Amino acid sequence: MEDKYISAAVINRLPRYYRYLGDMITQGIERVSSYELSERMRVTASQIRQDFNNFGGFGQQGYGYNVKYLHDEIGKILGLNVKHNLIIIGAGNIGKAIANYQGFESRGFHFRCFFDCNPDLCNTKAVGLDVHPMEELPEYLRNNKIDIAVLTVPRAAAQKTAEIVIENGVKGIWNFAHYDLKVPADVKVQNVHLSDSIMRLSYELKNTHN
Amino acid sequence: MEDKYISAAVINRLPRYYRYLGDMITQGIERVSSYELSERMRVTASQIRQDFNNFGGFGQQGYGYNVKYLHDEIGKILGLNVKHNLIIIGAGNIGKAIANYQGFESRGFHFRCFFDCNPDLCNTKAVGLDVHPMEELPEYLRNNKIDIAVLTVPRAAAQKTAEIVIENGVKGIWNFAHYDLKVPADVKVQNVHLSDSIMRLSYELKNTHN
Numbered sequence: 001m002e003d004k005y006i007s008a009a010v011i012n013r014l015p016r017y018y019r020y021l022g023d024m025i026t027q028g029i030e031r032v033s034s035y036e037l038s039e040r041m042r043v044t045a046s047q048i049r050q051d052f053n054n055f056g057g058f059g060q061q062g063y064g065y066n067v068k069y070l071h072d073e074i075g076k077i078l079g080l081n082v083k084h085n086l087i088i089i090g091a092g093n094i095g096k097a098i099a100n101y102q103g104f105e106s107r108g109f110h111f112r113c114f115f116d117c118n119p120d121l122c123n124t125k126a127v128g129l130d131v132h133p134m135e136e137l138p139e140y141l142r143n144n145k146i147d148i149a150v151l152t153v154p155r156a157a158a159q160k161t162a163e164i165v166i167e168n169g170v171k172g173i174w175n176f177a178h179y180d181l182k183v184p185a186d187v188k189v190q191n192v193h194l195s196d197s198i199m200r201l202s203y204e205l206k207n208t209h210n
Numbered sequence: 211m212e213d214k215y216i217s218a219a220v221i222n223r224l225p226r227y228y229r230y231l232g233d234m235i236t237q238g239i240e241r242v243s244s245y246e247l248s249e250r251m252r253v254t255a256s257q258i259r260q261d262f263n264n265f266g267g268f269g270q271q272g273y274g275y276n277v278k279y280l281h282d283e284i285g286k287i288l289g290l291n292v293k294h295n296l297i298i299i300g301a302g303n304i305g306k307a308i309a310n311y312q313g314f315e316s317r318g319f320h321f322r323c324f325f326d327c328n329p330d331l332c333n334t335k336a337v338g339l340d341v342h343p344m345e346e347l348p349e350y351l352r353n354n355k356i357d358i359a360v361l362t363v364p365r366a367a368a369q370k371t372a373e374i375v376i377e378n379g380v381k382g383i384w385n386f387a388h389y390d391l392k393v394p395a396d397v398k399v400q401n402v403h404l405s406d407s408i409m410r411l412s413y414e415l416k417n418t419h420n
Contacts, residue, residue, distance in 0.1 A: 011413055015406035019388070042390075078409045079416030093307030093337075100303060102364075103388075103405060109412075127303075147415065148408075154312075172415045174408055178229070178313075180252075188414040190407050195313060196225035197400050198358075198384055199288045202319075203221055204398040205357060205382045206289030 006054050013051055014074055016041065021071035033064035075107075083108045084172075085145060089137070089161055090152035091116040091126045094176050098150055099127045112144065117157075141168035148172035155179040216264050223261055224284055226251065231281035243274035285317075293318045294382075295355060299347070299371055300362035301326040301336045304386050308360055309337045322354065327367075351378035358382035365389040 020041055024032060034052075038045040052058050055077060058070050075081060088095045091114040098104075099111045114131040116122060122133040132140065140146075149165040151158055151173060158177035165173065166187055173189045175181055181189050230251055234242060244262075248255040262268050265287060268280050285291060298305045301324040308314075309321045324341040326332060332343040342350060350356075359375040361368055361383060368387035375383065376397050383399045385391055391399050 011410060014413065015403070015409035016390075018409065019403075019405070077413065079412040080409065082412075082416065084412060084415075093303045093310060097303030097307055098404070101404060104408065107405070107409070109408060148411065171418060172411050174411055180226075186418060188411060188418060190411040190414070192402065192404065192407055193225070193229075194308070194311060194402065195229070195317070197402055198314065198319060199225035199228065199290065199317070200221060201358065201382050201384055201398060201400040202289040202292075202294060203224065203287065204400075205294075206292065208381060208396060208398060 010051050010054055013043075014078055017048075017051075018071065018074045018078060018080075021067055021074065024067050025071060029067055031064045032067050032070075036064070080107045083110060084147040086111050086148040086150055086174075087113055087115060087140075087146050088129075088150040088152060089115045089134075089165075090150075090176075091118075091121050091131045092152060095150065095152040096127050098152070098176075099129055109148075112146065113140075115140075137164055138168050141165065141170060146170055148174055150174045150176070151181075152176045220261050220264050223253075224288055227258075227261075228281065228284045228288060228290075231277055231284065234277050235281060239277055241274050242277050242280075246274070290317045293320060294357040296321050296358040296360055296384075297323055297325060297350075297356050298339075298360040298362060299325045299344075299375075300360075300386075301328075301331050301341045302362060305360065305362040306337045308362070308386075309339055319358075322356065323350075325350075347374055348378050351375065351380060356380055358384055360384045360386070361391075362386045 020037070034045040034048045038048055055073070058065055058073055086109055088099055088111060095114060099114070104111070111129060113129050114126050115134050115137050116131050117134040119133070121131045124131050147170070149170045149172070151161055153161050155177045158175065158179040159181060162173055162181045162183060166183060171187055173181065173183065173187065175189055175191045176194075178193055178195055180191070183189055230247070244255040244258045248258055265283070268275055268283055296319055298309055298321060305324060309324070314321070321339060323339050324336050325344050325347050326341050327344040329343070331341045334341050357380070359380045359382070361371055363371050365387045368385065368389040369391060372383055372391045372393060376393060381397055383391065383393065383397065385399055385401045388403055388405055390401070393399055
């Protein structure tokens with residue numbers, strides 16, 4: 001069913017459903033109606049039903065959805081049943097924070113090592129992972145199947161670094177550099193542009209105080 | 211003109227305009243047409259004109275926009291001409307990465323100090339800023355005008371921490387905890403949910419490989 005066109009807005013909401021359903025599993029909740037889920041998530045029940053109908057509806061029967069089934073199905077849609085191998089380029093604070101983040105490993109995101117151009121960091125460990133010199137990146141990628149490169153390099157180095165990983169077969173880039181990468185159509189990029197986020201907050205505060 | 215209703219989609223695009231215009235100033239570009247800007251930003255020129263018309267159009271005359279003027283006006287709309295005082299709650303890797311991030315200070319985001327509940331970190335320095343114990347947070351907020359609290363605490367502590375800062379007058383929360391905070395209407399929250407972002411990347415990769 002993944003072949004039919006699903007809007008980006010629906011896809012963008014899936015991780016949030018997944019997160020709430022995971023919390024409900026932790027809380028021992030076995031079934032949930034779209035109304036209850038809508039109360040928790042502060043979206044309308046009709047939105048939830050519409051979103052889920054994109055994927056066949058997830059078999060709501062009698063009293064609502066089976067939480068575990070729904071969680072697992074959304075996980076599969078998100079590709080979380082597949083193991084992803086990742087490298088982090090840039091062993092600074094953001095890179096270390098990501099490698100340390102709770103819950104990535106259990107969702108199949110497996111961080112293999114860091115790369116960094118700082119000779120003081122190379123051949124040391126960062127949060128338990130090896131830090132390799134940047135010069136070794138192309139050879140490493142040829143010898144290891146890496147699905148996602150996490151870019152936490154300065155923005156001036158971002159495009160060049162992206163090109164190296166793409167040339168060596170990486171199809172996914174999680175980009176923390178504050179730069180919109182130019183990549184071929186078969187390469188997928190997700191950006192985390194922190195300044196854009198704080199500027200939106202600044203806008204909202206300004207318009208509250210007016 | 212900020213009083214009229216502007217859609218969230220337009221607001222979400224403003225930081226990106228601001229970023230591209232800032233780059234053009236660095237490159238010495240003085241004027242730009244909506245067509246040229248659209249080529250750089252990979253959006254349509256008509257989209258750009260529509261967006262800018264929300265703010266009176268920014269006086270495009272003859273050959274395009276004055277880059278510096280446009281940059282400054284968008285900066286003002288985003289509230290970047292106002293100085294914001296921030297504290298960071300949680301002196302871990304993400305907190306340190308944010309305090310260290312280039313370019314926040316020049317846009318008026320002034321990081322004052324950290325708070326952390328780890329006794330080993332308290333009363334030390336992190337990336338040049340003082341780390342205070344959490345117990346001192348309410349008193350600190352009563353004695354200092356803080357506009358934005360950056361939350362980089364574990365998700366289990368997020369709501370409680372948000373309530374403390376809100377009770378003590380903070381109106382803006384930049385939330386890195388993987389939890390959707392419940393806050394009063396006059397408090398503005400911007401979330402950076404890293405797992406949601408990597409799950410979207412996982413989805414896109416899965417649907418590429420199919």
